[in-house]
Amino acid sequence: MNDESAQSKPTVAMLELKIQLPAATIYSNRPLPAKAILLNRGYAPVLVNTRLSVGYKTSLSRELYADILNLDTGMPANYSPLDINRDFSGKSDYKMLSPGDSVMTTFNLLEYYPLKKAGHYELILHYQSDEELAETPANIFKGVVSSSPIRFKILVVQFPEGK
DSSP: OOHHHHSOOOOOOEEEEEEEESSOOEEESSOEEEEEEEEESSSOOOETTOOOEEOTTTOSSSSEOOOOOOOTTTTTTOOOOOOOHHHHHHHHHEEEEEOOOOEEEEEHHHSSSSOOOOOOEEEEEEEEESSSSSOOTTTBSSSSEEEOOEEEEOOOOOOOOTT
């Protein structure tokens, strides 16, 4: 077998994570529905966690977490994280994702990442299903898959005094 033909079809599953935000104006006091899509762009099926629960990089039980940069300051966005206590994924959450297939979830980004300051932001979403403390199947996809950055602007509504 020649080396060129062995390289033509990668054996490693190639997952892609996409994030979509609405095109409408975004206000800090309203929900911000974010759609996360995990797609198998590879040539082989891959075992993934389809629960797609949102948390933080330091959360014990989550599959999705975000990095949000405040573009006006160049610093990570300032928010108060929620105290999330949820069980680890069950066996039924793990499914084989065939080539070309995807799983998706929609969540309120501002519920998990309450951005109170008006400004321009950049969001990168990450998928990881091989959490250290979770009992994951041996053949689960290992590593972190990150979305392309997406930029958005948040407006803060000021209410007149007395209302």
